[in-house]
Amino acid sequence: MKWLVWALFASASVASATPPVQSVSPYAVVGDAIEKSLTGQAGDPSRGAELIQQRHKSLCVLCHSGPFPDPHLQGTLAPDLTGIGERLSAGQLRLRIVDMKRLKPDSIMPTYYGIVTNGKDTRIAEGWRDKPVLTAEEIEDLVAYLRTLRP
Template sequence: MASYRIDGDEVRASLTGAAGDAGRGRSIVLNRSEGACLLCHSLPPSELGAEPFMGNLAPSLAGVGSRMTAGQLRLRMIDSTRINSATIMPAYYRIEGLNQVALAYRGKPVLSAEQIEDVVAYLRQLK
């Protein structure tokens, strides 16, 4: 697990030290077995590709790149409970303080540091 520093509501530095790949980020967001972001969030129709369904539990990701900095997006993906302890959003880069995690996932974050950076790069493009 990469270490990171929280400044206000941001993690300003890349978890990998490098910029992510927005193309790979888009496929993580759309893929049901990776990020599964659309289980709860929606995207502008132009971004949807082959995925026909979107959830409505969480805010739309349309324009999220204009509303938030890369640092804000990064912290919200790493561990959204740092911002709102009651949030329904899973922590995508956290392995501590979880209950009864299935063996296959124990000790592993939902997404890798590289994947987090790829998604941050993609979301920043949603202006």
């Protein structure tokens, strides 16, 4: 099952337009959270709501379900995100999107804000190994949106 997910990830990445080259700014992890905004500003929840549904860009709904349109197209490989804004703080959400593997090294969830320094990691499509999957702004938009998901 794992290889299938990564195959999906790789092909979805290749299918999308080549993003501009980005850099990863340093961030501080405290406990299980990144408390400070990666951009120094709050994200835009409406942009985050759009991004989370973009199957070929954010990929979130390949694995996650939640209160998003098209429930029949949502994945079942990961926890449902309904009510996640109540369970996790902005800082906790931020670290999970930035680098879930820091909390769970064998997680299938992609590291969205990091650079794969191990060139042998062939699970990431070649053109994507030296740049983050999402920009700092996009991650902040997702955090802002997920915080609105409360029961």
